[in-house]
Amino acid sequence: AYDESGQMMMHLQAGLDNFDVFVRALGIGPQIRPMRYDPTQPIHARYVVDYNFLSPEKGREIVAITKIINAFFRWEVNSCEAILKDGLLQPIDYANACPDMHLTSLHVNFPWVIKSLLAWTTFCVATDRRMRLDMNTQAYFDIADSDMDYDEKLTAYEALADAYFETERFNEFSHTHLAHLDEEVWDFVQTPEFDAILQGIVRDKFPPHEHDQFIAHYRGLIWHWVDTNKPA
Secondary structure, eight states: OHHHHTTSOOOOOOOOOSOSEEEEEEEETTEEEEEEEOTTSOGGGOEEOOSOSSOHHHHHHHHHHHHHHHHHHTOSEEEEEEEEETTEEEEEEOOOSSOOOOHHHHGGGHHHHHHHHHHHHHHHHHTTOOOOOSOOHHHHHHHHTSSOOHHHHHHHHHHHHHHHHTHHHHHHHHHHHOTTHHHHHHHHTTSHHHHHHHHHHHHHHSOGGGHHHHHHHHHHHHHHHHHHOOOO
16 A cells, blocks of 8 residues: 555554544534544434533543644634543544534534534624634644643643634623524524425435435434523
8 A cells, every 4th residue: 555655645543442432523613512423323323412421521621622723723613533542532533624514414413513603603704803824833832842741731722722713702702792592593493494404404315215214313303402402
């Protein structure tokens, strides 16, 4: 394989077997959604409905790692895959700048995608935020070369990421101008219009003999989200 690759750049990646948890975190601006992922399942069943699969510490770590990677490379939308094995969280694939955000893949996570994309794009347009193309890599390298331990470095990296994404400003904007968004999306996914979208997507993705099965399947998952995410 090496000889046949010629002048092509190849990436050699070691497999990690017998892992404890496979996590895929989707990032939209500073908003990060960790999701349990099972790569052995068909694509429509890979995202597992499990909200407590990481400890608070590991949950915070994958959120920080994903946000840091996205800010470092200036990716406004990206997903990061990581393996948790023997207490160690290891990113294994973190360059997915056009990640899977399809309803039939993400199901219970799909309303979060709607809200997060709408919130981030609204913030960027309303505040005239411009994505920076220059990469402030030296600031990250200085942290890497310091004597700080891992947790301290993670905190310092995340501060750089939050500065890039203007996280504090975004959160304030969302609280002030988008406080109704959770309720609006919660209402929307219960409408006939959303159900028609769901049916159309299923009919487009699955063979005819599976339409009824998967329409019922995804309706059930969406209603599970509705039941567990009623706005306060």
